[in-house]
Amino acid sequence: MRVLITGGSGFVGQRLCQRLAKDGHRVQVVSRDPEAVRSRLPTGADIRRSVLDFIDSPPQAIVNLAGESIAAKRWSDDQKKRLIDSRVNVTRDLVILCEQLAQSGAGAPRVMVSGSAMGYYGDQGDREVTEETAPHDEFAHRLCKRWEDTAKEAAEHGTRVALLRIGLVLDQGGGSLKKMLPPFKLGLGGRFGSGRQYMPWVHREDLVRAIRFLLERDDLDGPFNGSAPHPVTNAEFTRALARQLKRPAFFPVPAILLETAFGEMSRLLLTGADMRPARLLEAGFTFRFETLEAALADILG
Ligand SMILES: NC(=O)c1ccc[n+]([C@@H]2O[C@H](COP(=O)([O-])OP(=O)(O)OC[C@H]3O[C@@H](n4cnc5c(N)ncnc54)[C@H](OP(=O)(O)O)[C@@H]3O)[C@@H](O)[C@H]2O)c1
Numbered sequence: 001m002r003v004l005i006t007g008g009s010g011f012v013g014q015r016l017c018q019r020l021a022k023d024g025h026r027v028q029v030v031s032r033d034p035e036a037v038r039s040r041l042p043t044g045a046d047i048r049r050s051v052l053d054f055i056d057s058p059p060q061a062i063v064n065l066a067g068e069s070i071a072a073k074r075w076s077d078d079q080k081k082r083l084i085d086s087r088v089n090v091t092r093d094l095v096i097l098c099e100q101l102a103q104s105g106a107g108a109p110r111v112m113v114s115g116s117a118m119g120y121y122g123d124q125g126d127r128e129v130t131e132e133t134a135p136h137d138e139f140a141h142r143l144c145k146r147w148e149d150t151a152k153e154a155a156e157h158g159t160r161v162a163l164l165r166i167g168l169v170l171d172q173g174g175g176s177l178k179k180m181l182p183p184f185k186l187g188l189g190g191r192f193g194s195g196r197q198y199m200p201w202v203h204r205e206d207l208v209r210a211i212r213f214l215l216e217r218d219d220l221d222g223p224f225n226g227s228a229p230h231p232v233t234n235a236e237f238t239r240a241l242a243r244q245l246k247r248p249a250f251f252p253v254p255a256i257l258l259e260t261a262f263g264e265m266s267r268l269l270l271t272g273a274d275m276r277p278a279r280l281l282e283a284g285f286t287f288r289f290e291t292l293e294a295a296l297a298d299i300l301g
Helices: 011-022 034-040 051-056 077-104 139-157 175-185 204-216 234-245 255-270 278-282 292-300
Strands: 002-006 026-030 046-048 061-064 111-117 160-166 168-170 201-203 222-226
Touching: 002 011, 002 051, 002 077, 011 026, 011 204, 026 051, 034 046, 046 051, 051 077, 061 077, 061 204, 077 111, 077 139, 111 139, 111 204, 139 160, 139 255, 160 204, 168 175, 168 204, 168 292, 175 234, 201 204, 201 292, 204 222, 222 278, 234 292
Parallel strands: 002 026, 002 061, 026 046, 061 111, 111 160, 160 222, 168 201
Antiparallel strands: none
C-alpha cells in the first residue's frame, strides 16, 4: 500500500521507511528539503515538499512524525510557537488531505498513526501512568494535546486515528542516546537532579514495530503509550548505561545547574512519568526489548 510519512527523514522516520519499503509498501515522504534527504530514504521513495502535493497520489495510510526537535533550543515564547506550529500545521494539512480525498471519491486514507509524546502526561511523580491517567497541565502537555486534537479531526472523514505517545527512543546514530554517550564514555556521566524522575524509553526497532501494528490493526484507535513495559528512573538509566559501557558514572548534575542552563526546557530532564504501554499490551503487541539492559546490550553491545 501507499504510506505517507511526515518526518520520514528523521530518526524514527528513516527506520520506518526502510522497514515499509522492504515489505513492498510504496513510501511517500513529506520533507521541507526533498533533495537533501533523498540519500537517507529508500530508493524510489516519493518525496514532496508538502502534504497537499500528494492529492494526486492518494495514500492508503499515514504516519505523522514531523516536528521541530523538542530539545533543540531553550523554550522561549518564539520557540514554543515553533514547536507547536511545526506539528499542528502539518497535522492540519493531513486532515485537509483526508477531507479532500474523501470528497473526491478517491477515499480518505484508511488509517493515520499520529505522533505524540510522553510529555502529554506532564510531570507525574512516581505514579504509574496508563492511557487513562489524567495529565498534569504544563507546556509539554499543551503541545501534545493540540497535536493530538488536530489529528483526531481526521476521523470525521472516515480515517481511523491512533495516537502514539512516544517515550525516549533509543538506538544508534541519533536521539537522546547520541547526546548522552560522549560524557558517559569518558566516565563523566551521572544522574540528573535527584534521579528519581521516570524515563519511559523504547528501542527504535520496537517503536517501528508498534507503528506497523497500529497501521495493520483495524480495530485499534485512540491513544497508545509507545514505550517499553519496564520504564526506569533517571538514576536507574544512568547505572544501566554506565554498566553497559563499563565506565563509572559518579557525576550527578545538580537540578539548579540544568535549570540555569536550559530554563523551562530542563523539565525534560528533571521530570517524567512512569508510563506503561497498557493498551498496546492489551491489544497483544509484544516488545522485543522489554528491559533497558536488553535494549542497551543490543544497541551498544
Ligand atoms: N526521538 C524521541 O526520543 C522522541 C520521543 C518522544 C516523541 N518523539 C516525537 O516523534 C517524532 C519523530 O521523532 P524523531 O526523533 O524521528 O524526530 P526528528 O529526528 O527530529 O525528525 C523529525 C522530522 O520532522 C521534520 N521537522 C523538523 N523540524 C521541523 C519544522 N520546524 N517544521 C516542519 N517539519 C520539521 C524534519 O523533516 P524534514 O527536515 O525532512 O522536513 C525531521 O526529519 C517527533 O515529532 C518527536 O517529537 C520523539
